[in-house]
Structures are given as C-alpha cells and as structure tokens.
Amino acid sequence: DTAVSQTPKYLVTQMGNDKSIKCEQNLGHDTMYWYKQDSKKFLKIMFSYNNKELIINETVPNRFSPKSPDKAHLNLHINSLELGDSAVYFCASSGGQGFTDTQYFGPGTRLTVL
Amino acid sequence: SQQGEEDPQALSIQEGENATMNCSYKTSINNLQWYRQNSGRGLVHLILIRSNEREKHSGRLRVTLDTSKKSSSLLITASRAADTASYFCATGSNTGNQFYFGTGTSLTVIP
Numbered sequence: 001d002t003a004v005s006q007t008p009k010y011l012v013t014q015m016g017n018d019k020s021i022k023c024e025q026n027l028g029h030d031t032m033y034w035y036k037q038d039s040k041k042f043l044k045i046m047f048s049y050n051n052k053e054l055i056i057n058e059t060v061p062n063r064f065s066p067k068s069p070d071k072a073h074l075n076l077h078i079n080s081l082e083l084g085d086s087a088v089y090f091c092a093s094s095g096g097q098g099f100t101d102t103q104y105f106g107p108g109t110r111l112t113v114l
Numbered sequence: 115s116q117q118g119e120e121d122p123q124a125l126s127i128q129e130g131e132n133a134t135m136n137c138s139y140k141t142s143i144n145n146l147q148w149y150r151q152n153s154g155r156g157l158v159h160l161i162l163i164r165s166n167e168r169e170k171h172s173g174r175l176r177v178t179l180d181t182s183k184k185s186s187s188l189l190i191t192a193s194r195a196a197d198t199a200s201y202f203c204a205t206g207s208n209t210g211n212q213f214y215f216g217t218g219t220s221l222t223v224i225p
Contacts, residue, residue, distance in 0.1 A: 004156075041200060043157075043215040056211055090156055099206035099213040100144055105156040 003027050004106040006091050012112045013081060021076045021109045023091030029104075031055075031097045032074035034066060035090040037108070043090075049074050050097045078111075086113045118203055118216035126222040133190040135219040137203030138183075144206045146179055146186050151200045151218075160188070160201075165208075195225045 004025045013019055025032060034046040047066040048056035054066065063079045074091060091106040118139040127133055137146070145164045149157040161177045163170045163186070170177045176189040190197055203216040 041151075041218050043202065043204075045213050092157075099211075102147070102159045102162055103157075104159065105149075107156045 004091055004093055004104050006089075006106040006109050008109060009107065010110050010112075012114065014114055015081055015083060017081050018077070018079045019081060019111070020078070021089055021091075021111070023074050023076070023106055025072055025091075025093040025104070025106075027093055027095075027104060029093035029095050030071060031094045032068070032071075033092040033094075033103065034074065034076050035092065035105075036060075037088045037090060039087070047074075047076075048097075055097065081111075081113045083113050086111055118205060118214055120201075120203060120216040120219045122219060123217070124220045124222075126224065127193055129193060129195055129223055129225050131193055133193050133197070133221055133223070135188045135201050135221070137186045137188070137216050139186075139203075139205045139214070139216075140184065141205070141212075142208045143181070144208050146177075147204045147206070148175075148177060148186075148188050149202045149204060149215075151202065153199070157202065190221075193221075193223045195223050197221060198223050 007022045031050045033048045037043045046060050049068045065077045067075045088108045088110050090108045092103040094101040094103045121136045147162045148160040151157045161172050163177050163179045174191045179186045200218045200220050202218045206213050
C-alpha cells in the first residue's frame with residue numbers, strides 16, 4: 001500500500017526522444033508536485049498541481065508538461081529529451097497547498113539521457 | 115539563488131554520539147521542514163516547524179528555528195548506523211507559492 005508511487009524507477013533513453021513518468025498517490029491529497037534532483041543532489045520544484053489545476057510552474061523548459069487526469073495522478077511528459085535532463089525526478093503530494101504541510105515523496109525515477 | 119545552505123556538507127560520527135546540522139535561508143518563511151534521504155531513495159519527512167515556533171521535538175530529533183537569524187538546526191541524539199543518510203532542510207515562503215530545499219548534509223554514523 002505504497003502512498004506515492006512512480007513508474008518507471010529507471011528510464012534510459014536517447015537524446016531527442018519523448019518520454020513520460022507516471023505518479024500516483026493514494027493518500028487522498030489535493031496537491032501534487034514534481035521535483036528534479038541533479039547529480040549534486042540539488043532539489044528543485046518544477047510543478048505543483050492542486051485539484052487538477054496548475055498552481056505553480058517554475059521556470060522549466062516548455063518541453064516539460066505535467067498532466068493530471070485526476071487528483072490522484074500527476075504525470076510528467078518530456079519532449080525532445082536533452083542530455084541535461086538526466087536527473088532523478090521525484091513526485092510528491094500533500095494535503096494542503098502552498099507548501100504549508102508535510103509532503104510525501106515517491107521513490108524517484110532516475111532518467112538517463114544518452 | 116534562493117536555495118538554503120546547510121552546514122556542514124558532510125559529517126561523520128561514531129554511533130551513540132550526537133549529530134548537529136545547520137540550515138540558513140534567505141527569505142521570510144511560513145515554515146521550515148527537515149527531510150531525510152537514504153542513498154538511492156526518496157525523501158522522508160522528519161519534522162515541520164512553523165515560523166512562530168522556536169523548538170520542536172520528535173523522538174531523538176530536536177529542531178530549533180531562529181527567524182531573526184534565518185537559521186535552523188537539526189539535532190539527532192544517540193545516533194545509530196541507520197541514521198546514515200542525507201538530511202535536507204526546506205523552506206515554505208510566506209506567500210505560499212515558493213519552496214526551496216537546502217544543499218543537504220551527508221551524515222555517516224560509524225558503528
């Protein structure tokens with residue numbers, strides 16, 4: 001009964017490809033997030049969704065597009081992958097919005113772009 | 115960059131000793147949170163302290179917050195080998211729409 005799950009765990013792909021990472025939470029939370037952690041372990045917020053609406057969109061390239069079919073799912077689609085996209089991507093969720101509550105993180109997806 | 119700074123970057127101690135990590139940040143905050151990340155795993159929430167609180171405890175963890183100095187500390191008492199991990203602080207802004215992680219402290223507890 002994993003709270004926040006992500007698939008796949010590992011993703012290796014060629015430059016220029018399009019890929020998606022899926023995220024699901026079974027906590028009944030209203031807000032979900034995507035984070036990127038680079039090779040130096042720096043974590044940066046990418047997107048936040050509250051009740052299927054995008055409420056924060058940090059300055060990430062528009063090749064990244066979050067899609068939320070319902071409030072339990074927030075998928076990340078990446079077009080035209082670049083070498084610099086290699087990182088670990090974490091999904092998270094929280095009951096409240098605005099970063100005022102505890103966030104629960106998924107196990108991460110390690111993306112390697114060759 | 116708005117990212118917080120953590121000090122030290124790396125800390126190695128013997129089992130049973132206490133470990134103290136510090137976090138400094140730059141902007142006014144609503145809350146500050148501490149997370150643990152084991153190697154190759156996701157982040158696990160440890161403690162959330164709000165801007166009007168000065169100290170909080172949870173088991174062997176003690177967190178302090180000094181908003182005048184824009185700093186926080188995490189103390190782990192009687193450390194165990196299982197505490198080996200990276201520890202991150204994260205700050206939520208007053209506006210409610212910004213969240214920044216610190217640079218992390220890598221803690222190694224030697225059995």
